[in-house]
Amino acid sequence: MKEIILCKFGEIALKGLNKSTFESVLVKNVRRRLKKLGEFDYHRAQSTLYVYPLDEDIDMDEVMDALKHVFGIVKLCRALEVAKTMDSVLNDTMDYLADALNGVKTFKVEAKRADKQFPVKSPEICAELGGKILEHFPHLTVDVRQPDVTVTVEIREKYAFVNALREDGAGGLPIGTSGRGMLLLSGGIDSPVAGYMMAKRGVQIQAIHFEAPPYTSERARLKVEKLAEEIALYCGDIAFHCVPFTDIQVAIRDNCPEELFTIIMRRLMMEIAQRICDIENCSCLITGESMGQVASQTMGAIVCTDAACRMPVFRPCIGLDKSEIVTTARNIGTFDTSILPYEDCCTVFTPKHPKTRPTLEDVEKGQSRFDFEPMIKEAIEKRSFRLIRCGESTVEL
Numbered sequence: 001m002k003e004i005i006l007c008k009f010g011e012i013a014l015k016g017l018n019k020s021t022f023e024s025v026l027v028k029n030v031r032r033r034l035k036k037l038g039e040f041d042y043h044r045a046q047s048t049l050y051v052y053p054l055d056e057d058i059d060m061d062e063v064m065d066a067l068k069h070v071f072g073i074v075k076l077c078r079a080l081e082v083a084k085t086m087d088s089v090l091n092d093t094m095d096y097l098a099d100a101l102n103g104v105k106t107f108k109v110e111a112k113r114a115d116k117q118f119p120v121k122s123p124e125i126c127a128e129l130g131g132k133i134l135e136h137f138p139h140l141t142v143d144v145r146q147p148d149v150t151v152t153v154e155i156r157e158k159y160a161f162v163n164a165l166r167e168d169g170a171g172g173l174p175i176g177t178s179g180r181g182m183l184l185l186s187g188g189i190d191s192p193v194a195g196y197m198m199a200k201r202g203v204q205i206q207a208i209h210f211e212a213p214p215y216t217s218e219r220a221r222l223k224v225e226k227l228a229e230e231i232a233l234y235c236g237d238i239a240f241h242c243v244p245f246t247d248i249q250v251a252i253r254d255n256c257p258e259e260l261f262t263i264i265m266r267r268l269m270m271e272i273a274q275r276i277c278d279i280e281n282c283s284c285l286i287t288g289e290s291m292g293q294v295a296s297q298t299m300g301a302i303v304c305t306d307a308a309c310r311m312p313v314f315r316p317c318i319g320l321d322k323s324e325i326v327t328t329a330r331n332i333g334t335f336d337t338s339i340l341p342y343e344d345c346c347t348v349f350t351p352k353h354p355k356t357r358p359t360l361e362d363v364e365k366g367q368s369r370f371d372f373e374p375m376i377k378e379a380i381e382k383r384s385f386r387l388i389r390c391g392e393s394t395v396e397l
């Protein structure tokens with residue numbers, strides 16, 4: 001008898017003819033995620049992935065934790081594999097269920113027969129196992145409507161599985177089923193959340209960060225790398241590009257109208273990001289902008305920024321309040337890093353009175369006062385690269 005983990009697929013169960021492609025990607029992602037934790041066998045049936053540990057000493061808590069970060073899984077539970085007989089279902093499971101039934105008041109039993117040849121029908125399985133549980137744990141009563149715990153019996157091809165504790169998975173779609181995108185990652189609260197949200201919809205994320213040494217410090221960059229490491233727990237490995245941006249910022253300051261500084265800077269960030277997208281085969285940009293949050297995130301400013309973009313720009317935080325973004329940041333574990341007080345290049349040379357309603361004409365005219373092309377090329381050439389590996393944490397702040 002041993003314990004396995006059942007992972008229930010979410011939305012991908014609805015994908016019709018593409019379902020098997022989505023499922024294969026999910027299984028590949030799970031395999032990659034669990035590789036470090038031991039040897040496993042995998043079996044896929046009826047929108048469920050069965051994960052069988054092959055070594056005795058695998059830490060199942062660690063496996064559960066890793067699986068909870070894999071997009072595409074909505075529910076997961078540990079289950080006991082027992083012989084496919086009623087005797088085994090009734091008598092070999094009581095110790096195992098004790099953990100889940102400890103401290104609860106009500107329960108119900110659900111049975112699923114994938115093997116319709118099994119001689120006992122589902123309602124009888126429920127009645128028999130329910131009776132056994134009542135006898136063994138006299139403090140419990142049955143509540144079929146709103147039980148504290150639902151004990152599930154699944155009768156499969158070779159074995160039966162009994163489980164009681166279900167936990168929520170990360171939801172979403174498997175990473176890699178929605179193409180690749182370039183996340184503009186700052187050290188703030190919003191952009192890590194934006195990356196997480198797009199990854200949740202199946203986008204494979206790369207990250208680009210602009211730094212302005214000596215105005216921004218090495219530690220400021222390390223903070224951003226740490227954020228990338230934190231979201232990599234969900235997003236998988238992240239190619240991290242760091243672009244030196246000081247010369248461009250100085251050139252904007254010295255040559256362009258002060259009140260347009262931020263917007264021109266953002267257009268140049270987008271330009272560089274999309275050129276790196278071309279090199280890296282990414283087809284969209286992702287930012288942490290939220291409507292109206294600051295001067296550069298008004299409708300007018302966004303129109304001017306997007307006029308410099310030839311690829312779609314996704315802003316998944318656009319309709320969220322700051323407090324909602326903070327809640328997600330806390331949930332995914334980036335908040336504490338985000339609020340560390342290091343400077344960002346955006347806060348260097350910021351104008352005292354940025355234009356909240358710039359016209360595109362003014363912005364284009366202002367930007368054309370200087371030929372940024374050679375600097376753009378140079379910044380791209382001088383970018384540094386690091387592969388952030390999922391589950392690796394190297395940055396100490």
Ligand code: ATP
Nearest residue numbers: 184185186188189190191208209210287288289346
């Ligand atoms: P965040 O909390 O993500 O830093 P913010 O509210 O501070 O966002 P801005 O500073 O205006 O807003 O930045 C808007 C977006 O531009 C960020 O969400 C991020 O996607 C991108 N961005 C800002 N600074 C940088 C940077 N130094 N490198 C890469 N992207 C950046």
Ligand code: MG
Nearest residue numbers: 186187188344
């Ligand atoms: Mg910021």
